[in-house]
Amino acid sequence: DTAVSQTPKYLVTQMGNDKSIKCEQNLGHDTMYWYKQDSKKFLKIMFSYNNKELIINETVPNRFSPKSPDKAHLNLHINSLELGDSAVYFCASSLGGVGNTIYFGEGSWLTVV
Amino acid sequence: GNSVTQMEGPVTLSEEAFLTINCTYTATGYPSLFWYVQYPGEGLQLLLKATKADDKGSNKGFEATYRKETTSFHLEKGSVQVSDSAVYFCAQSNTGNQFYFGTGTSLTVIP
Numbered sequence: 001d002t003a004v005s006q007t008p009k010y011l012v013t014q015m016g017n018d019k020s021i022k023c024e025q026n027l028g029h030d031t032m033y034w035y036k037q038d039s040k041k042f043l044k045i046m047f048s049y050n051n052k053e054l055i056i057n058e059t060v061p062n063r064f065s066p067k068s069p070d071k072a073h074l075n076l077h078i079n080s081l082e083l084g085d086s087a088v089y090f091c092a093s094s095l096g097g098v099g100n101t102i103y104f105g106e107g108s109w110l111t112v113v
Numbered sequence: 114g115n116s117v118t119q120m121e122g123p124v125t126l127s128e129e130a131f132l133t134i135n136c137t138y139t140a141t142g143y144p145s146l147f148w149y150v151q152y153p154g155e156g157l158q159l160l161l162k163a164t165k166a167d168d169k170g171s172n173k174g175f176e177a178t179y180r181k182e183t184t185s186f187h188l189e190k191g192s193v194q195v196s197d198s199a200v201y202f203c204a205q206s207n208t209g210n211q212f213y214f215g216t217g218t219s220l221t222v223i224p
Contacts, residue, residue, distance in 0.1 A: 004156075031209075031210050040216075041151070041200050041216075041217040041219065042216055042217065043157075043202065043214045043217065045211075045212075048210070048211065050210060055210065056211065090156055090157070092157075094209055094210065094212070095209065096208070096209045096210045097208075097209040098145060098164070098206075098207070098208065098209055099145045099162075099164040099209065100145075100206075100209035101147065101159050101162065102147075102204075102206070102212050103159075104149075104156035104157040104158070105156055106155060106156045107155070107156050
């Protein structure tokens with residue numbers, strides 16, 4: 001069983017469209033994250049939820065809106081897509097607590113044309 | 114504040130060469146330290162970790178030692194293989210809820 005799964009893996013869409021990426025973890029973790037990785041592999045935290053509550057909200061355009069229906073799911077909705085949104089988006093989860101590890105999904109490759 | 118600095122790449126080595134990727138951190142308190150590896154087209158996977166000073170993390174021939182006095186966690190491997198070609202990320206966390214990643218170091222191993 002995949003621990004952190006996200007869908008879709010590949011997404012090609014036109015500028016101005018709205019799209020969503022879904023994420024689910026079956027690890028029983030309390031904290032979930034969205035990261036953005038650019039073409040130079042730089043990894044940037046976007047959001048973090050703990051038990052469905054937003055705890056990290058980095059400087060991200062309002063067009064990005066996370067939603068956590070329960071602690072096993074954290075979805076990312078993006079409105080009015082722009083060319084600069086093209087990147088790989090990673091969902092991740094962790095148990096919290098000192099020494100615990102963060103686990104990543106396989107990534108969602110978003111291309112805006 | 115909390116941050117991680119790792120050596121810039123890309124790094125290109127011949128098979129069986131010795132690898133070192135430097136990583137230093139700034140943190141409040143004593144964070145846990147991690148190395149993650151990202152193979153092409155995949156997500157990040159935990160390679161090794163250390164949770165307190167002088168701990169050595171090791172996995173698949175890779176090692177890193179938590180050095181509090183130099184605030185470092187350098188990644189080493191005695192003999193790299195082509196299959197080690199990947200991007201390596203150093204990371205730290207104080208709480209297990211917020212993780213700080215370095216910028217990644219791309220490694221290419223040539224036969």
